[in-house]
Amino acid sequence: DAKTTQPNSMESNEEEPVHLPCNHSTISGTDYIHWYRQLPSQGPEYVIHGLTSNVNNRMASLAIAEDRKSSTLILHRATLRDAAVYYCSPSSGGGADGLTFGKGTHLIIQP
Amino acid sequence: NAGVTQTPKFRVLKTGQSMTLLCAQDMNHEYMYWYRQDPGMGLRLIHYSVGEGTTAKGEVPDGYNVSRLKKQNFLLGLESAAPSQTSVYFCASSYTRSGLQPQHFGDGTRLSIL
Numbered sequence: 001d002a003k004t005t006q007p008n009s010m011e012s013n014e015e016e017p018v019h020l021p022c023n024h025s026t027i028s029g030t031d032y033i034h035w036y037r038q039l040p041s042q043g044p045e046y047v048i049h050g051l052t053s054n055v056n057n058r059m060a061s062l063a064i065a066e067d068r069k070s071s072t073l074i075l076h077r078a079t080l081r082d083a084a085v086y087y088c089s090p091s092s093g094g095g096a097d098g099l100t101f102g103k104g105t106h107l108i109i110q111p
Numbered sequence: 112n113a114g115v116t117q118t119p120k121f122r123v124l125k126t127g128q129s130m131t132l133l134c135a136q137d138m139n140h141e142y143m144y145w146y147r148q149d150p151g152m153g154l155r156l157i158h159y160s161v162g163e164g165t166t167a168k169g170e171v172p173d174g175y176n177v178s179r180l181k182k183q184n185f186l187l188g189l190e191s192a193a194p195s196q197t198s199v200y201f202c203a204s205s206y207t208r209s210g211l212q213p214q215h216f217g218d219g220t221r222l223s224i225l
Contacts (some may be wrong), residue, residue: 034213043201044214046214098144
């Protein structure tokens with residue numbers, strides 16, 4: 001199984017961009033890279049996923065390194081509602097593409 | 112939209128008791144998953160199902176059983192609860208394999224075993 005490494009916590013100011021890194025150096029060639037976030041007392045929420053190319057959606061952008069051993073989740077203008085724990089997960093972490101989250105990055109947004 | 116609904120939300124059990132956690136989804140998803148989340152351990156897959164009538168073991172299946180008699184429901188059973196099973200349990204569903212589609216999670220069941 002591919003393992004991931006993320007910083008324990010990051011801090012940013014409101015309305016500034018945030019770049020959340022993830023290392024997944026043992027990822028296989030067919031694994032998608034998923035990002036989820038989790039607010040206190042809630043279930044994880046899907047943010048974005050990708051395979052090789054950079055991806056954009058209404059919530060965020062995902063930049064994937066050319067060798068796919070790392071990726072960066074980009075929140076273009078952080079708001080207080082973006083304060084959460086962010087997890088990256090290669091898609092083959094478990095059976096039938098079950099997810100495997102590590103400890104994630106606790107994102108703190110300062111007003 | 113209800114999405115994924117888990118019941119109960121909280122439960123306290125004594126060691127050796129049994130119980131069933133219910134997960135219901137209204138999105139007509141084929142794939143369903145049960146995870147547990149522990150402090151410092153992240154999210155780990157217990158069992159999963161790729162369709163009605165099917166189940167399979169995940170990363171940490173010991174001490175749990177599951178059933179998927181109806182497409183919309185996925186049940187997680189603890190036959191003889193142990194303190195090591197104190198955790199937050201999450202159910203998730205997806206339309207296809209999650210490599211292609213995102214998983215939708217419920218809000219969890221917080222289970223304490225005394």
